[in-house]
Amino acid sequence: MKSDFNINSEMTVELAEMIPGERGKVDQILAEGPVGRRLMDLGLLPGTPIRNLRESPLGDPTVYELRGYRLCLRAEDAARVLVRPEIRFEADAVSDDRTDDGSIRSASAREGKPGLRSIPLPKKANVNSA
Amino acid sequence: MSAVSAASPPGPVRLGLIGSPNSGKTTLFNALTGLRAKVGNYPGVTVERREGALVLEGRDARLIDLPGTYSLDPISPDEAVVSQVLAGEVEGVAPPEALVIVADACSLERSLLLIAQVVAEDRPTCLVLTMMDELAVRGGSLDTSRLQDALGIPVVPVVGHKGLGIRQLRVLLADPEAWSRPPVLPPENRLEQSAWIDSVMSACGAERPDVHATTERIDRVVVHPILGSLLFLAVMLTFFQLIFAWATPAMDWIDGAMGTAADFARGLLPAGLFADFVADGLIAGVGSVVIFLPQIVLLFSLLYLLEDVGYMARAAFVVDRAMARIGLEGRAFVALLSSFACAVPGIMATRTMPSPRDRLVTILVAPLMTCSARLPVYALLIAAFVPQEAAWGPFGMQGLVLFALYIVAPLTAMAVAAVLRRSLLPGEGMPFILELPSYRVPGLRLWLSQVWGSAWAFLRRAGTIILLASMVLWMLLTFPRTEPPANLGPEQAAAYSLERSAAGRVGKAIEPAIAPLGFDWKIGVGLLASLAAREVFVSTLAQVYATEDPDASLRAAIRADTNPVTGEKIFSPATVAALLTFFVFALQCTSTIATIARETNSWRWPTFAFGYMLALAYGGALLARHITLALT
Ligand SMILES: Nc1nc2c(ncn2[C@@H]2O[C@H](COP(=O)(O)OP(=O)(O)OP(=O)(O)O)[C@@H](O)[C@H]2O)c(=O)[nH]1
Ligand SMILES: [Mg+2]
Numbered sequence: 001m002k003s004d005f006n007i008n009s010e011m012t013v014e015l016a017e018m019i020p021g022e023r024g025k026v027d028q029i030l031a032e033g034p035v036g037r038r039l040m041d042l043g044l045l046p047g048t049p050i051r052n053l054r055e056s057p058l059g060d061p062t063v064y065e066l067r068g069y070r071l072c073l074r075a076e077d078a079a080r081v082l083v084r085p086e087i088r089f090e091a092d093a094v095s096d097d098r099t100d101d102g103s104i105r106s107a108s109a110r111e112g113k114p115g116l117r118s119i120p121l122p123k124k125a126n127v128n129s130a
Numbered sequence: 131m132s133a134v135s136a137a138s139p140p141g142p143v144r145l146g147l148i149g150s151p152n153s154g155k156t157t158l159f160n161a162l163t164g165l166r167a168k169v170g171n172y173p174g175v176t177v178e179r180r181e182g183a184l185v186l187e188g189r190d191a192r193l194i195d196l197p198g199t200y201s202l203d204p205i206s207p208d209e210a211v212v213s214q215v216l217a218g219e220v221e222g223v224a225p226p227e228a229l230v231i232v233a234d235a236c237s238l239e240r241s242l243l244l245i246a247q248v249v250a251e252d253r254p255t256c257l258v259l260t261m262m263d264e265l266a267v268r269g270g271s272l273d274t275s276r277l278q279d280a281l282g283i284p285v286v287p288v289v290g291h292k293g294l295g296i297r298q299l300r301v302l303l304a305d306p307e308a309w310s311r312p313p314v315l316p317p318e319n320r321l322e323q324s325a326w327i328d329s330v331m332s333a334c335g336a337e338r339p340d341v342h343a344t345t346e347r348i349d350r351v352v353v354h355p356i357l358g359s360l361l362f363l364a365v366m367l368t369f370f371q372l373i374f375a376w377a378t379p380a381m382d383w384i385d386g387a388m389g390t391a392a393d394f395a396r397g398l399l400p401a402g403l404f405a406d407f408v409a410d411g412l413i414a415g416v417g418s419v420v421i422f423l424p425q426i427v428l429l430f431s432l433l434y435l436l437e438d439v440g441y442m443a444r445a446a447f448v449v450d451r452a453m454a455r456i457g458l459e460g461r462a463f464v465a466l467l468s469s470f471a472c473a474v475p476g477i478m479a480t481r482t483m484p485s486p487r488d489r490l491v492t493i494l495v496a497p498l499m500t501c502s503a504r505l506p507v508y509a510l511l512i513a514a515f516v517p518q519e520a521a522w523g524p525f526g527m528q529g530l531v532l533f534a535l536y537i538v539a540p541l542t543a544m545a546v547a548a549v550l551r552r553s554l555l556p557g558e559g560m561p562f563i564l565e566l567p568s569y570r571v572p573g574l575r576l577w578l579s580q581v582w583g584s585a586w587a588f589l590r591r592a593g594t595i596i597l598l599a600s601m602v603l604w605m606l607l608t609f610p611r612t613e614p615p616a617n618l619g620p621e622q623a624a625a626y627s628l629e630r631s632a633a634g635r636v637g638k639a640i641e642p643a644i645a646p647l648g649f650d651w652k653i654g655v656g657l658l659a660s661l662a663a664r665e666v667f668v669s670t671l672a673q674v675y676a677t678e679d680p681d682a683s684l685r686a687a688i689r690a691d692t693n694p695v696t697g698e699k700i701f702s703p704a705t706v707a708a709l710l711t712f713f714v715f716a717l718q719c720t721s722t723i724a725t726i727a728r729e730t731n732s733w734r735w736p737t738f739a740f741g742y743m744l745a746l747a748y749g750g751a752l753l754a755r756h757i758t759l760a761l762t
Binding site: 042046 | 200201203205234236237238239240243244270320321323324338339341346349353354355358359447448450451452454460560561562563564565566567
């Protein structure tokens with residue numbers, strides 16, 4: 001019972017734009033040649049669930065969790081992977097990724113852009129899919 | 131391909147261990163062969179092929195431990211070792227006849243990509259799943275017999291460091307000819323592989339593990355900008371305090387024992403040249419280095435603890451940004467960290483770096499890191515010249531000085547790396563990839579055996595290189611013999627003969643070159659001798675001073691020594707500062723030079739490293755001397 005309701009948005013963003021706590025699914029590897037091959041060897045294949053765990057104290061690199069392990073990538077490399085972020089409504093919030101007003105922070109919210117991924121929720125939202 | 135035919139080949143069957151970094155290959159290798167290859171909780175510990183003999187159910191076998199790799203399509207020198215060994219491209223090394231894939235059960239989903247490649251090699255293959263304990267802790271599960279059916283190859287679950295499952299594994303490994311082969315090979319196309327992985331995972335009823343909760347909790351502190359740095363500083367400061375506070379009693383004890391041994395030898399042997407050789411040459415020389423065993427043991431205890439717990443990869447993760455600024459990557463930092471033990475494994479560790487240029491830069495600065503061979507020199511000079519009572523707040527001055535010496539080196543290494551990186555050819559970029567392992571409680575046995583291994587290596591060095599250097603130096607310090615004029619007292623007479631010995635003459639000859647640093651000919655002899663290995667500096671001084679006065683301890687002797695002409699102390703604060711600085715920078719180590727030559731395949735780079743470090747050492751020492759003179 002990890003999440004109650006989630007939608008995978010149609011929009012893709014660069015992996016580097018995901019914020020700590022945010023989850024998504026790999027959509028596409030933009031890098032070609034040996035770099036692209038290596039990223040795929042590391043398990044970054046289309047459809048792979050991935051989560052931004054935390055950033056390094058200096059902001060870069062970032063640790064991601066995927067396929068049961070922690071992978072650390074620099075922003076320049078993570079920019080070469082497109083992901084489909086998950087919009088997530090959680091009843092029992094783990095809430096690393098939730099701001100005080102109950103909305104869900106997202107990369108676009110961080111950059112001040114109003115976007116599909118920043119959805120304000122009523123204070124005691126309990127959205128259940130069932 | 132070299133499929134094994136029904137008739138088993140003569141000679142031991144060759145089994146290769148293949149798997150991602152940090153999956154537990156070397157732990158298995160050790161468990162199966164009884165050897166003690168290096169294990170550590172970070173990806174990239176093993177960077178070379180290593181073979182071990184074993185008997186499986188009465189059958190001779192050879193197990194080949196290999197570096198970790200994510201793919202058979204290599205991007206770094208350590209990964210290339212795997213594909214070369216598999217293809218039989220290494221001269222004189224037969225390729226393995228059967229392959230043992232080692233995969234961390236928690237990240238099986240990723241490892242299946244490698245498994246798909248290895249199975250396609252068309253050799254008998256089996257799969258060992260390690261970390262089954264961690265999979266359970268993380269709330270994951272999988273059915274190994276269903277996995278075996280899904281893959282078509284034998285699967286054995288183990289907990290490598292506890293030895294669970296090793297018996298079953300031995301039985302399986304004894305008969306690779308009987309291993310089942312997959313009826314159809316996994317797809318080669320990456321996208322199809324993704325679907326194949328999903329089908330395998332669901333076929334074996336795999337429950338995906340959560341993130342390791344303890345690791346998350348610890349990381350919240352350790353990787354925290356403020357808490358993390360404070361914690362790091364506190365650990366380091368405490369450690370350097372302990373090096374003096376804890377080690378001194380043990381050192382005094384060894385010192386006393388060496389004195390007794392020398393007296394005992396003198397009592398046993400008829401007085402004369404041979405007794406001098408044993409007492410002043412061998413026992414004083416080797417003993418002066420062996421004294422530092424307690425410090426070495428403390429240093430390695432900490433290094434291995436950090437490594438086994440899983441801190442090394444975090445250190446790389448935290449400093450990567452700073453490293454990026456000078457054009458290197460976090461992995462270079464791990465190599466530099468291991469150079470705190472010794473530059474040789476540090477240089478070897480650069481094999482995990484994909485970019486040849488970054489690797490070269492790291493190799494060239496690795497010898498600047500404060501290796502354990504510098505510790506005896508630092509400890510001798512600090513113990514002799516920094517008062518034990520002096521303190522700064524709660525911290526003893528001796529520990530603080532040592533701490534300062536330890537951090538000057540990496541800072542310089544960064545600066546040099548930044549310069550080299552800009553002046554060497556720009557290279558192509560490969561992504562910086564680093565796996566952060568879970569924190570693990572290190573096994574006490576493993577930890578102790580690693581510390582013991584390093585302590586033993588230190589003692590062996592004392593018994594070989596340093597013993598040999600002591601013997602040679604004793605001869606050079608004793609011959610040719612010159613009879614001193616009769617009117618001299620015993621001490622002056624000894625000094626007179628010493629100055630006219632072969633080593634004395636060489637020391638005198640180079641004295642003008644080192645005089646600007648405040649060094650006299652005795653220090654000169656020590657510096658020349660230390661080109662073999664840094665600790666030889668200590669053993670040489672011990673011999674020089676033992677010849678002059680056999681009864682004083684080396685610490686007391688260098689404290690008291692005065693210039694016969696000016697009457698000033700030889701080891702003035704300025705000289706000590708210059709000497710310490712010289713040792714921070716100079717490349718006085720034949721094994722490091724040889725390793726650089728081997729890893730870069732040329733004599734150009736070791737020459738370059740020696741040259742720039744000598745320039746830094748001389749310049750730095752001169753500066754340190756003048757600053758100290760100005761301050762005092
Ligand atoms: N919990 C647990 N830890 C293990 C197990 N097997 C190995 N380890 C630990 O995992 C870490 C890595 O083990 P190694 O044997 O050095 O791994 P490796 O595959 O040789 O690693 P590289 O040489 O870096 O590729 C060490 O800290 C081991 O003690 C296991 O079955 N369970
Ligand atoms: Mg290994």
